Amino acid sequence: MSTWAVPGYAESRELGSGASGRVALAVHEGTGLPVAVKYLSESLRTRPGFVREFRAEARLLGGLRSAHVAGLYEYVESPDGAAIVMELVDGVSLRTLLGREAPLAPEAALVLLKGSLLGLADAHRIGVVHRDYKPENVLVRPDGTSKLVDFGIAAADGTTAGIAGTPSYMAPEQWTGAPASPAADVYAATATFFECLTGRKPYTGENLAELALQHVDGPIPADEAPEPVRALVRRGLAKAPGQRPADAEDFVAELEATAGGAYGPDWEERGRGRLAALAALSLLLLPHSPVKPRDSVTDTARTVLGRTPDVLRAWRPGGRSLLVSAAAIVAALLLTYGIDRQAPGFGAPGQAAQALATTSARPDGTGGLPVTADPDSPTPSASSSHSAVPTVSASAATSTDDITTPTPSSASTTASVAPPTTSAPTTTAPTTTSPSPEVGVKSVVFGGFRQTGTATATASVTVTTDGTGPVDITVTWSTGDTSGQAGAQDGAADSYRRSGSTEYTIALDQTFQGAGCYWGVRAGTQPVSADGGASQQLLTRRCTLR
Structure with a gap:
């Protein structure tokens, strides 16, 4: 069983484990911030469909800002493992x-x-x-x-x-x-x-x-x-x-x-x-359970079916x-047999990046721990009450308690945490010294662009490449008064360098200085993307169309 742990975090104890992985209490070594780290189990990590969903969940959470949802700090993937670093909820x-x-x-x-x-x-x-x-x-x-x-x-x-x-x-x-x-x-x-x-x-x-x-x-x-x-x-x-x-x-x-x-x-x-x-x-x-050995994680995905209460007759x-x-x-x-589904067009796990691909997630709107995301599509989340609740696929059609389709999430976690205060976009250096392969950028896509306050907005941008070589991503914001036209640039551009993956999702936040009715965001890459980059515009709530 793999002993891989997310670099930069000191694990203190296990909060829970289940069919698809485990959740551990850890501390970010750079800031001392306590976090919950959810690991995808070794057995599921070799199944492309589950890895793809694990990444998809991370991408989704990276673009979701809510005081009522446990926040994402970081998604990390390497050839040795995959994990999501989440807000630790005291509850x-x-x-x-x-x-x-x-x-x-x-x-x-x-x-x-x-x-x-x-x-x-x-x-x-x-x-x-x-x-x-x-x-x-x-x-x-x-x-x-x-x-x-x-x-x-x-x-x-x-x-x-x-x-x-x-x-x-x-x-x-x-x-x-x-x-x-x-x-x-x-x-x-x-x-x-x-x-x-x-x-x-x-x-x-x-x-x-x-x-x-x-x-x-x-x-x-x-x-x-x-x-x-x-x-x-x-x-x-x-x-x-x-x-x-x-x-x-x-x-x-x-x-x-x-x-x-x-x-x-x-x-x-x-x-x-x-x-x-x-x-x-x-x-x-x-x-208050002690740390459990890592080989206690179930290596097959299944659902534990409970007994059903009184039946309506x-x-x-x-x-x-x-x-x-x-x-x-x-x-x-x-629900029973969907567990072995494969993601079409997804490469073998061994072809994943040799280095971690990192993006910065800022759930508090001011900065955050580096957030890592990697190739294809994600889906993970963490939560817990010091006990894991396996919720993967049904192993029988004769019971109905808590059956879910195959999903990499399994355990939920707890413990209070203030959002990290790391600033500016950060980059994790590759862990290999071999020459960087050439890369072409296939697409740049925005998601979740929305107003979060009178002068603040959030968005996420996903960049897809055809190789794992380095790519530079530049994000600029603008304000203006005309729909469909780029306004004046608002603030300095943000630059990110990513490598080691074929897909990167970056969570973005902006506090606008301009007073225009329309806010815009644009992303370009070097090498230049095949679609020329991407841009989005939204009408702010402080303006009304007449």
């Missing part, structure tokens, strides 16, 4: 809280739902759908606030990404492989909200086919929830996506109006206080829902 998983005390008081459940919806809303604003919201992926902190984690199977809004998710929380449209949409995240968040209110999942089938039919055509069990919030449950668990709030931000407005009217203006303070007490108690009761499917049975069986097969 405990919602699943642990529900295991100790369920149901929760309505105010506490509403606070949890609001915090999660705010995190989902930040993802939805940049076109990202989580697709695997569930209690294991919500961390509750000692102050009663929460953070959303694990974007391992997230997808772009509107893309057809196949059947994926955890069946107990999957929206009806997810069972048929419909395109990803924010409405599916709203459904999953409401299913979790229902579980917080009642102590059980909204639907519990004996197998995947029965569970699918219940989600698609079963009655919404809103009457089991407290009367004041039943309308929220009905809205969020509506069968058709169009009958639910369009996205998480819309649902927050409905939630606040309902909560204030039913429980008074101080509902949030009371609910947060209750959650704080539960989280603090749970953290005290958690075992009174409901009978209608004629329409019988058509879903075949889709549910297909879903079971995909």
